[in-house]
Amino acid sequence: MSAQAAPAPDRYPSRVGREGGFVRRTDPVCWGSDDPQPPGPLSRSQLQRFDDDGFLVVDRLIDETTIAACLAQLAEAEADPTRLASELAVTEPDSGLLRSLFAVHADDGPLGSLARDARLVSVARQILADEVYVHQSRINLKRGVGGKQFPWHSDFETWHVEDG
Template sequence: MLTEDILKHPTRVLSESQRERFFEEGCAVVEGVADARWLERLRAAMAEMVEASRQVAASDERFILEEGHGPEDPRLRRLTSPVSHHETFWDFAAESASADVAADLCGPDVKFYHSKLNFKWPKGGQRFDWHQDIPTWPHTDYSPVTVGIYLEDCSEEQGPLLAIRGSHKAPLHSMYDKQGNWALKIPEEELPAGWKDEVVSLTGPAGSAVLINCRVIHGSAANTSARMRPMLLNVYSSADSMPYVANPIPSPYEGRIVRGRPARFSCHDPRGCELPPDWSKGYVGPWAFQKPGEAAHS
């Protein structure tokens, strides 16, 4: 669904001014989207998965490990597709206010796409370079939105998400490097003049939703604190938005309608989008092409 059509529908969770600001800036923080009951359930599910990771010695389909990970000191970068590994994560994606927020930004008919749980371990979670999401998973329109939930309070020291306001309105950047590798990185010298003045730090207390437009340029800072920064990210789209390529993070719930009804017609934005590598045989992230010590997760 196109933005002008989404705005014709009333909001469920956001105020009209919050929604208009999101479409103007491409990012927002909304506190209290995950209440105390949901946070308790999500943290318990997260703890179960961290405990399971103690038995894993190398990154696999579930866990992407941070350097130094071991059974006595688990250190994770990502739990891939948490909805595939613990029912609480799917319950939250489908039943909580997270999906209602998505309906405010995608239109009343909402489709689930994929999820991830990104960690920034204390004194180790590193920065993630500037990038845009949609070239990794292009759709027929630009309705896809990421609703990220901080499972713990996130301060400046913990490596919050950073975004460049208004960058979603400019042409998309290539996510390939000069050698043709999928790098998922925009060099700072290629960013528009004055970009530093538009950087916003998306901090917030536990339960806050960080909303990221699929075109907005964003990244994250390093975690220099003694506290973990776990962030659950669910990607939703309008029901009439169709992916062009294989989902890099597939799950049994891909394409599930979580609000409203299935679409009868597809929506197409006239603006094109760079296509990523073929993910049908598995997702190859940007980490192989980042310098040692630079790999991280948004």
């Protein structure tokens, strides 16, 4: 008879009860923050802003040509009935327009290239002080007029509970 070790407790329990609440972080936002200047493209002040705010705006990080190519790829996906019917696409219930596209990082086109772009990967690597990979990706399209809303939510809880 073999004994199995009990699973480690979940440091970020999600969907456990009906009441929402806050859980104090046990892990740092920016790893390697003891280093006066962790190696990577972000300055110490940019890392501090990310640590404080949870996001960082970097003007002109992605050039207009790349953005145009990504938007063109989305337009092609919206016009492709096979793509719209795939399990990687979610359409608006009323109009059938593309609402969400999953696994864009695995695509060979401009969107997949952007997910693997060194300008983004090096930032993630610097923040986490480790090698990185994309586990999940999704683009949500929210049109200015029409379509269902995307209420405030946190993707972490969903993907943490469903994918570990």
